[in-house]
Amino acid sequence: MRDEGAPRRRQVSRRDLGKAAAAAVVIAASAPPSGAAPAEAAAEARVAALEAVLGRGVPPALRGTVRDALREHDEAWRQNRDSCPLSDGAEPSFAFLPVSLGERARVGR
Amino acid sequence: MSADEALTAGAAEQGRMIRARKVSSVELTRACLDALETEGAALGALAEPMRARALEEAALADRELAQGASRGPLHGVPYGAKDLIAARGAPTRWGSPAHAGQEFDHDACAVERLRAAGCVLVAKLAMIELAGGGGYEWAHASMTGACRNPWNHARWAGGSSSGAGAAVGAGLVGLAIGSETWGSFMVPAAFCGVTGLRPTYGRVPRHGAMALSWTMDKLGPMGRTAEDCALALEAMAGPDPRDPSALAGRFRAPRRPPGKRLRIGVLPTDFSHETSRAAAKAFEDAVGLLRSLGHKTLGARLPPYPYELAASTIISAEGSAAFENLVRGPGLALLRDESQQAGLLAGLAVPAADYLRAMRLRAQVAPDALRVFASCDVLAAPTLLRGAPPIDRSLNESWSHMGGNGGPGNLLGWPSLSVPMGFDSDGLPLGLELIGPPRGEATILGLGMEFQRETDWHARRSPAPARRP
Numbered sequence: 118m119r120d121e122g123a124p125r126r127r128q129v130s131r132r133d134l135g136k137a138a139a140a141a142v143v144i145a146a147s148a149p150p151s152g153a154a155p156a157e158a159a160a161e162a163r164v165a166a167l168e169a170v171l172g173r174g175v176p177p178a179l180r181g182t183v184r185d186a187l188r189e190h191d192e193a194w195r196q197n198r199d200s201c202p203l204s205d206g207a208e209p210s211f212a213f214l215p216v217s218l219g220e221r222a223r224v225g226r
Numbered sequence: 227m228s229a230d231e232a233l234t235a236g237a238a239e240q241g242r243m244i245r246a247r248k249v250s251s252v253e254l255t256r257a258c259l260d261a262l263e264t265e266g267a268a269l270g271a272l273a274e275p276m277r278a279r280a281l282e283e284a285a286l287a288d289r290e291l292a293q294g295a296s297r298g299p300l301h302g303v304p305y306g307a308k309d310l311i312a313a314r315g316a317p318t319r320w321g322s323p324a325h326a327g328q329e330f331d332h333d334a335c336a337v338e339r340l341r342a343a344g345c346v347l348v349a350k351l352a353m354i355e356l357a358g359g360g361g362y363e364w365a366h367a368s369m370t371g372a373c374r375n376p377w378n379h380a381r382w383a384g385g386s387s388s389g390a391g392a393a394v395g396a397g398l399v400g401l402a403i404g405s406e407t408w409g410s411f412m413v414p415a416a417f418c419g420v421t422g423l424r425p426t427y428g429r430v431p432r433h434g435a436m437a438l439s440w441t442m443d444k445l446g447p448m449g450r451t452a453e454d455c456a457l458a459l460e461a462m463a464g465p466d467p468r469d470p471s472a473l474a475g476r477f478r479a480p481r482r483p484p485g486k487r488l489r490i491g492v493l494p495t496d497f498s499h500e501t502s503r504a505a506a507k508a509f510e511d512a513v514g515l516l517r518s519l520g521h522k523t524l525g526a527r528l529p530p531y532p533y534e535l536a537a538s539t540i541i542s543a544e545g546s547a548a549f550e551n552l553v554r555g556p557g558l559a560l561l562r563d564e565s566q567q568a569g570l571l572a573g574l575a576v577p578a579a580d581y582l583r584a585m586r587l588r589a590q591v592a593p594d595a596l597r598v599f600a601s602c603d604v605l606a607a608p609t610l611l612r613g614a615p616p617i618d619r620s621l622n623e624s625w626s627h628m629g630g631n632g633g634p635g636n637l638l639g640w641p642s643l644s645v646p647m648g649f650d651s652d653g654l655p656l657g658l659e660l661i662g663p664p665r666g667e668a669t670i671l672g673l674g675m676e677f678q679r680e681t682d683w684h685a686r687r688s689p690a691p692a693r694r695p
Contacts (some may be wrong), residue, residue: 184359
């Protein structure tokens with residue numbers, strides 16, 4: 118396999134993660150506390166955290182779209198999390214199978 | 227019969243013509259290549275022709291037949307493969323400018339198996355870059371540009387298996403292999419007026435196919451008829467040690483309609499928007515026809531879960547992880563669609579807890595949702611509620627009131643068949659979706675065959691071919 122477009126993988130260091138977390142905290146703390154602003158600030162913090170992990174800035178032309186995508190993702194889960202509660206520490210496994218375990222056993226895997 | 231006349235037939239019919247010596251595989255393959263290189267290129271459906279390999283395989287098929295050896299119903303039949311399926315002798319660019327130099331020295335499992343069944347690979351077909359895993363706003367989100375709809379060249383062919391839909395819809399090839407993670411198969415099948423089968427997750431091994439979402443990607447066939455799809459699935463399905471997700475057991479294609487009365491569960495669909503009128507009428511007629519054939523129809527409803535949210539979370543997280551090197555590097559900027567770039571970046575920031583919640587929820591939902599098949603054998607709905615949108619308009623604007631059941635169907639890994647069921651007021655094709663339980667392909671294909679025995683929507687031909695500019 119040849120993949121000329123792929124750069125070498127950059128390792129994420131503990132320092133990267135620390136910087137990301139710090140950036141998130143700083144931005145979240147500086148967010149105004151009213152209306153939609155907290156969600157906006159949280160999304161902005163996630164973009165900053167992403168940039169810290171990437172080791173570079175998100176291009177300005179994409180920044181708003183990335184932030185909106187993260188905000189919408191967070192909002193969708195905020196609205197839906199309670200509609201489908203999952204018990205803490207209860208499943209032996211959560212592997213998804215399109216067929217039942219019984220059928221899979223019957224057909225040999 | 228001339229090869230050009232055979233060209234617009236489906237794969238099963240082409241196979242019968244070849245075995246009856248009405249046309250040779252070489253003649254038909256040459257006609258396919260000529261059509262793909264002219265009309266296919268003009269439509270934007272062609273990623274790469276494979277003339278030398280195709281003619282070699284076709285000549286072998288003819289020699290075998292001359293010696294009295296047939297590999298089966300698809301012996302000598304030409305087909306195209308979406309450009310995310312590896313094949314020796316041609317680049318496999320995944321529709322992506324960032325992978326323009328990419329070439330594999332092996333065939334994907336699906337290609338190996340179709341070759342073993344006697345099929346002839348004629349071309350790699352155009353696709354949305356990286357199968358649109360990051361989301362995309364424009365039809366031209368592909369290194370080959372926007373793929374035109376054979377029924378109206380100012381409309382889009384759909385995506386991400388754009389070239390497969392357009393090439394079959396235009397009658398340039400009788401069979402194409404595509405993929406679906408969410409919508410990539412059913413959308414172009416419906417928009418281009420062809421028959422498309424999204425098999426059960428794991429049915430067709432994915433060795434040699436681009437990975438976008440490990441737990442949601444499926445490979446499957448598009449053809450003129452349900453019979454074409456059944457024969458292609460029979461050739462491709464079955465376990466493969468190189469893909470641990472591949473399901474055990476082979477698939478036996480139904481040779482005829484079911485022969486028994488089925489219980490068809492009609493999924494709730496919101497037809498209230500004025501743009502859905504044609505789909506409402508076509509669907510009502512389709513359901514009425516199925517009922518007149520003796521099948522029982524009843525209302526069916528899936529349990530309420532956030533299927534779409536779970537599916538989008540999984541695709542986002544897995545897609546960005548699958549392309550992490552690209553997303554982290556300069557290659558990302560080479561992608562044609564900024565929404566795709568932004569989506570892949572955002573996917574890297576999906577919290578692990580959200581991804582795992584989606585996967586846990588999926589495992590919990592699967593057995594609950596399966597109960598819908600206790601009261602019915604097949605689910606039915608319009609594949610989409612409108613015909614293809616304009617090719618040059620933002621999909622963020624034009625993709626409204628489309629409907630569809632891709633969220634639950636793909637999240638749960640259920641098989642689905644889209645068959646042509648009519649046209650909208652602009653003369654664009656509409657599809658009927660038949661959904662089955664896991665491993666239920668034979669039932670939906672059999673029902674599709676019966677529907678196509680009674681209708682001729684699948685046999686209609688798109689208007690004047692596109693010409694290379």
